[in-house]
Amino acid sequence: MASTPVVRKGEAPPKLERDEFRRRFMQSYADPAFQAESASLARIEVIAWEAYREGRKAPVTRKAGPGYADPDYELSVDWLAARERIEAAARRQADPAAPARVLVISCAARNDGSCPGENSKSFRLAGLAREVVEGAGMQADYLDLSLLTSEYGKRIHPCKACVSTAMPLCHWPCSCYPNYSLNQVQDWMNEIYERWSAAHGVIIVSPVYWYQWASPLKLMADRLVCADGGNPDPTSTGGKKPEKAKAIELAGWDYPKHLAGRAYGAVVHGDVAGIEGSRRALDDWLGWMGLIPAGAQAGLDRYIGYYEPYATSHDTLDRDLPMQEETRNIARAVVRAVTLLRGGQLKQPDAGLEEPRKK
Numbered sequence: 001m002a003s004t005p006v007v008r009k010g011e012a013p014p015k016l017e018r019d020e021f022r023r024r025f026m027q028s029y030a031d032p033a034f035q036a037e038s039a040s041l042a043r044i045e046v047i048a049w050e051a052y053r054e055g056r057k058a059p060v061t062r063k064a065g066p067g068y069a070d071p072d073y074e075l076s077v078d079w080l081a082a083r084e085r086i087e088a089a090a091r092r093q094a095d096p097a098a099p100a101r102v103l104v105i106s107c108a109a110r111n112d113g114s115c116p117g118e119n120s121k122s123f124r125l126a127g128l129a130r131e132v133v134e135g136a137g138m139q140a141d142y143l144d145l146s147l148l149t150s151e152y153g154k155r156i157h158p159c160k161a162c163v164s165t166a167m168p169l170c171h172w173p174c175s176c177y178p179n180y181s182l183n184q185v186q187d188w189m190n191e192i193y194e195r196w197s198a199a200h201g202v203i204i205v206s207p208v209y210w211y212q213w214a215s216p217l218k219l220m221a222d223r224l225v226c227a228d229g230g231n232p233d234p235t236s237t238g239g240k241k242p243e244k245a246k247a248i249e250l251a252g253w254d255y256p257k258h259l260a261g262r263a264y265g266a267v268v269h270g271d272v273a274g275i276e277g278s279r280r281a282l283d284d285w286l287g288w289m290g291l292i293p294a295g296a297q298a299g300l301d302r303y304i305g306y307y308e309p310y311a312t313s314h315d316t317l318d319r320d321l322p323m324q325e326e327t328r329n330i331a332r333a334v335v336r337a338v339t340l341l342r343g344g345q346l347k348q349p350d351a352g353l354e355e356p357r358k359k
Contacts, residue, residue: 004247057179070235082173082190089198100138100338103199104129107206107217113150121317125327126205132331145216153186159222167253169245172230189223201263201338208270208278228289229255260290263337265298265330275301292348294337297329
């Protein structure tokens with residue numbers, strides 16, 4: 001085995017100075033209504049400063065217990081709870097007696113509860129897919145990523161790219177959040193991991209923003225990297241010890257695909273450019289994770305009002321009955337694929353083939 005590479009250091013800046021930390025903390029309370037509690041806020045800020053200075057990422061932990069490489073390692077109770085929910089969801093998903101479940105995801109950032117003041121077209125198209133799924137007697141689990149822009153405290157924090165240091169450092173589910181010392185809390189992904197785990201099929205509906213995926217979809221996709229090769233045992237790497245993770249990967253890592261075997265379909269829409277590249281990137285990403293395309297009619301890229309005014313795009317969608325029906329066909333294809341998969345009639349043709357390049 002090759003020797004463990006040197007861990008490269010030197011990019012991270014020093015911790016904030018005391019005054020700068022206080023300034024940033026107090027920005028959340030700029031509303032004059034908080035002035036009546038300024039003394040209380042000052043006391044709370046001192047506690048937050050101490051947590052930041054000491055790096056108290058996970059202040060509440062318990063021993064990992066049996067089944068982990070280091071049963072005595074103190075794991076975050078948040079991570080343990082998320083792991084238990086994901087495992088329970090995976091058991092339901094594998095139960096042939098459980099109802100079939102399709103995760104329908106609307107990836108636009110726009111909704112009528114935030115600054116745009118209007119629904120997105122992704123929301124409407126996802127609604128057509130939901131109707132088909134439910135009409136087929138399956139459960140449609142609707143995930144609306146636009147809540148990131150309109151709901152208080154709803155966040156998907158960015159991926160910290162642990163996988164680029166070593167795959168075993170990327171834990172399944174992600175253990176980077178919550179980080180209480182940095183106020184990186186209220187991360188939505190633990191719920192989203194559970195919903196992906198529970199699904200037999202996935203339908204993604206996304207607009208194109210500036211030639212690429214909408215940012216809510218990119219945030220979710222980046223954080224799903226732990227589903228493709230992620231380490232289900234943070235105790236094996238001593239939490240976030242890069243030296244340990246590098247040594248484990250170099251000793252031989254099997255890159256487990258935690259979401260493989262689910263069927264998928266995708267709708268990408270735009271108004272000027274970028275739809276084909278964005279849809280192909282979705283296919284590449286989902287296929288890399290081991291999901292199964294539901295057929296040639298399960299992938300769609302279409303323009304809605306090509307170079308027409310934004311103001312009338314919903315009216316254009318009203319008139320585009322073929323695209324509405326194409327979206328329904330995607331849902332129908334996923335429903336059929338889920339039925340065949342659960343009945344053992346649809347197999348992934350490349351299942352069991354040995355990957356010559358592990359990653």
